[in-house]
Amino acid sequence: MISSVVEDVPVRTPQRGQKRDLLEMAGKNAKLVLEEKFRLLELDESKPTGAMKELTDAMGIPAGHKIEAFDHSHIQGADLVSAMVVFVDGQPNKNLYRKYKLKTVDHADEAASTREVIRRRYTRLLKEHAEMPDLILMDGGTIQMNAVKDVLVNELNLHGSGWRHGKKRSSPDSRFTIWE
Template identity: 80%
Template sequence: MTVEKQKIISKIIRPATCLIFYLDKGWLSIQVFFIRQARLMKREKRLFPVVSTAPEEMTSFILQFYNRKNNVLPREVLVPNGLDKQVLSDILGIPVRTPQRGQKKDLLDMAQKNARIVLEEKFRLLELDERKTTGAMQEITDALGIPAGHKIEAFDHSHIQGADLVSAMVVFTDGQPNKKLYRKYKLRTVDHADEAASTREVIRRRYTRLLKEHAALPDLILMDGGEIQLEAAKDVLENELGIATPVAAMVKNDHHKTADLLASAGDQHLHLDPKSQGFYFITTDSR
């Protein structure tokens, strides 16, 4: 920690948590500072695409963040302007404030600067890597043995301590993120971490709607999981909805990092070339 940072929080005695966000190009960058005994004890960051409005996403994040099991509440929470502090305070049972001056205001400013820097770095890397995804779609469809296409929809389930289940859908056109088409689904029929049930619900909801709207289907659907998600997605698409869109699973290695593709349960992994654009795509952009 720099001398300047230490000086900012040197007189903040009460345990506090600072949560700040920075929004740009449809992405939300969140910084969480944990202040204990006048020291910055820990810092967390989050990056994700915005589906609703930034204040709504931030409010939802804060409530889920403090709903985690065994999470200890601070004496107060510091947030930026634009959030309904009274609602947050009533739910959390602790003061939620937006400081206008002094060291706490300086702390918010520092956190927002960090949030901006993190998001700008992400965009910089995406721009530098854009050329690497140009042929990714072709390589992936060739590896799967399916016709060449342009549009991929990829799904990833998440939860906090087994609750607050959400499935995010990201969309890629010719290997590039299409953020306007991103969607977030709060699961309605699943109340615990269940990969198969979560997959069935989100696939059913997404593609039932596309069929009703006579909208174009993607050329490929990717599930960020193994055989369980793959089979659940195929079952709903083929047996319930009559959709023949190819589905593949992004499988993880022993380090829990996406490392390959799986076309069907029981099959061998495709063993994509680690130096290929297709491998780069599934291990970075589509997660």
């Protein structure tokens, strides 16, 4: 039934006059809107790249760098899980993303969760002689940073540095430390 209705509708393209002028103006407006949308998409895509470049430049991380970032999650203290995302040369590499079901932690314990995930990840990389990341990011504060440092420095004998934010992310008590 719909096809018969569509077939009965005549389509006319004005050849001259005010209606032709309106049609041309609508076409130009549509083209401008589309170009603007593409421009905004390009800007939006360049924001993370620009931020990543600023971060790696400030930290002296070379081109071709690898960054691994971790975060923990739970539902009211149960169903503990951690996730790792990976960026190679500033671009997300979803093939390297990992999800960790926590095995040794049975309640919401940020320090224990952090220790388990960091231990599992970097023990494996060391055993496999795999490429280590240039930067490890862990969402959290002092508890998480100390847990990462404990595993990397005291257990795996890896050295690095950490940034701990204060009570608020922009607090003056935020600080950078080097793990020797």
